[in-house]
Amino acid sequence: MSGKVRIPALAAVLALCFAFLAGTTAAADGPTVKLSKSQAGTGGSITVTGEGWRARALLMILVCGQSVPSRGVVGGTNSCANADGRAVTTDSAGRFSRRLPVAEPPVPCPCVVHVATVTGAKAEADAIFQVAGHAVEPLPAETSGGRLSVLTDTRLDGSSGLLTWFGAPPARTLVFTVGNVGTSTVKNPVFQVGTAHGVFAPQWEEQQWRGTIQPGKKARIELPVELPGGAHGDYTVSLKYGGKVLAEQPWGVGRPWGVTLFWVLVCIVVPAAVFRAGMAVVDRVRPRRRSGGIRHRELRMPELSLRLPGLKRRTEAPTPDTTSTLPWFTPDADPGTAGRLSAPHDDSPTSPTAPTSPTTPTQKGHP
Numbered sequence: 001m002s003g004k005v006r007i008p009a010l011a012a013v014l015a016l017c018f019a020f021l022a023g024t025t026a027a028a029d030g031p032t033v034k035l036s037k038s039q040a041g042t043g044g045s046i047t048v049t050g051e052g053w054r055a056r057a058l059l060m061i062l063v064c065g066q067s068v069p070s071r072g073v074v075g076g077t078n079s080c081a082n083a084d085g086r087a088v089t090t091d092s093a094g095r096f097s098r099r100l101p102v103a104e105p106p107v108p109c110p111c112v113v114h115v116a117t118v119t120g121a122k123a124e125a126d127a128i129f130q131v132a133g134h135a136v137e138p139l140p141a142e143t144s145g146g147r148l149s150v151l152t153d154t155r156l157d158g159s160s161g162l163l164t165w166f167g168a169p170p171a172r173t174l175v176f177t178v179g180n181v182g183t184s185t186v187k188n189p190v191f192q193v194g195t196a197h198g199v200f201a202p203q204w205e206e207q208q209w210r211g212t213i214q215p216g217k218k219a220r221i222e223l224p225v226e227l228p229g230g231a232h233g234d235y236t237v238s239l240k241y242g243g244k245v246l247a248e249q250p251w252g253v254g255r256p257w258g259v260t261l262f263w264v265l266v267c268i269v270v271p272a273a274v275f276r277a278g279m280a281v282v283d284r285v286r287p288r289r290r291s292g293g294i295r296h297r298e299l300r301m302p303e304l305s306l307r308l309p310g311l312k313r314r315t316e317a318p319t320p321d322t323t324s325t326l327p328w329f330t331p332d333a334d335p336g337t338a339g340r341l342s343a344p345h346d347d348s349p350t351s352p353t354a355p356t357s358p359t360t361p362t363q364k365g366h367p
Contacts, residue, residue, distance in 0.1 A: 031094075033115050033127040040102045041132035048113055050125065053094040058118040061086045061098060065105035066139060067112040069126040074139060074243045077201070079107045080114060087118070108137040122248060140243075147182035147242070148189060151218055154239065154247045156225070166258035171226045174237055176247060179218040186213045192240040193223055195251075197231070202238050230256055 036047035048061050064080035067073045073080065084103035090096045105111060111131050116124035156172040164170050174193060180186050189209055194202030213219050225237055232255040239247045 031115070031123050031125045033113060033125045035113055035127050035129060038128065039130040039132055042102055042104055042134075044102045045099050046102060046113075046129075047097060048100050048115070048127075049095070049097045050090075050115060051093075051095045053090045053096065053123065054117070054120065055090060055092050055094050057090045057094070057120060057123075059088050059090065059096065059115055060118050061088060061100050062114045063100070063103055063105055063111060063129065063131065064114045064126075065107035065109050065111050065134075066137075067114065067126065068110055068139065069112060069128065071139065072124075072126065072244050073112070073114055075107060076240055076243060076245050079105060081105045082201075102131060104131055104134050108135040110136065110139065119250075147180065148178045148186060148213070148246070149181050150176055150239070150246045151179045152177040154237075154249045156237065156249055156251055157222075160254065162258075165256055166262070167230045167256045169226050169229045170231060170253050171224065172237075172251065174223045174225050174239065174249065175220070176239065177218055177220050178213070178241075178246075180213040180215050183215055185215065187211075189213070189241060191221070191223060193225055194238040194240065195225065195227060196236045196238065197233060202236070204240065225251075227253065230259065232256060 031050060031052040033048060033050045036049075040046055050059075053059065062077070062080040062082065062085040064073045064075075064077075066075050066079050081103040084101050086098055086100050088096045088098040100113065109131060111129050111134070112126040113129045114124065114126050116122070154174060154176040157175050158172040160170055161168070188211065191207050191209060192204045193207055194204040196202035207223050209221050209223065211219060223239075227235065232253045235251040235253055237249045237251055238245055239249075
């Protein structure tokens with residue numbers, strides 16, 4: 001009874017070991033791509049499957065011309081039908097399956113279905129495919145027997161300065177190591193360095209490296225990379241040699257906040273300066289007041305109480321008499337009491353004590 005139990009357990013362990021070894025062998029061989037059809041016409045579709053890729057990796061699937069798996073995509077992504085490509089994400093085991101519409105590439109066949117990683121470590125694989133009805137031409141001959149391959153990861157050396165913060169062109173140095181895996185010497189190789197912003201196609205620029213790389217030898221390459229002034233955001237620097245993309249390096253460029261600060265100051269300072277200049281012009285052209293001329297007159301509101309009914313006129317307060325309160329005048333010398341030597345009395349004609357002039361009649365009809 002115990003032997004019968006041990007046999008299935010041993011079989012399960014062996015099955016797991018074989019599965020593990022198979023997975024290890026596939027991972028060692030690298031990523032692979034398989035197609036449901038080896039030939040299809042424009043307007044149709046095929047199913048692309050793959051395994052051995054990095055888990056949760058974003059891949060791009062394209063139909064490319066002038067390509068064979070041994071040489072890769074000779075013309076780079078410019079030889080592919082980019083508008084009809086598809087993206088896919090691998091599962092936790094590094095597998096994927098995706099339907100791809102068949103489209104004619106911009107160059108003649110031989111063609112392949114090209115699968116490459118979009119982010120992270122670079123990996124790619126090709127599968128032979130024939131686009132029915134599309135032109136077929138021989139591949140361009142290799143210029144020399146020397147072939148360069150990138151041996152190390154690329155990196156961007158350098159940093160941004162104060163001028164870059166104010167909109168100067170960001171600049172870096174692309175550093176990588178290549179090895180000559182061909183049979184002949186490579187002398188003064190010409191590389192193509194491309195910069196792409198976001199999802200746009202890269203803009204390529206040829207740069208020649210001065211030096212010689214013998215077969216089986218390697219060399220450290222440094223190439224300058226520069227972006228236009230005021231550039232910011234996510235960029236990708238690509239390296240191409242012999243029509244094949246060798247490496248890609250992401251580059252995050254910060255925003256030039258100095259330019260933003262400059263425009264904010266312009267929006268504040270310029271209106272203030274214009275206002276000050278306008279006030280100076282107004283102060284210069286307005287008429288001046290005469291120094292010895294007419295004095296300022298107070299504007300008084302008319303007495304509305306005299307015109308409006310129901311309103312009483314304001315009575316003015318009596319002005320105090322200050323003529324008899326001067327301390328330096330004696331009662332006899334006071335100007336207000338000059339000629340008066342007695343106490344004040346009533347001088348009216350009806351007063352009984354008022355003196356009468358001898359020539360003034362006191363009664364009617366009497367002289």
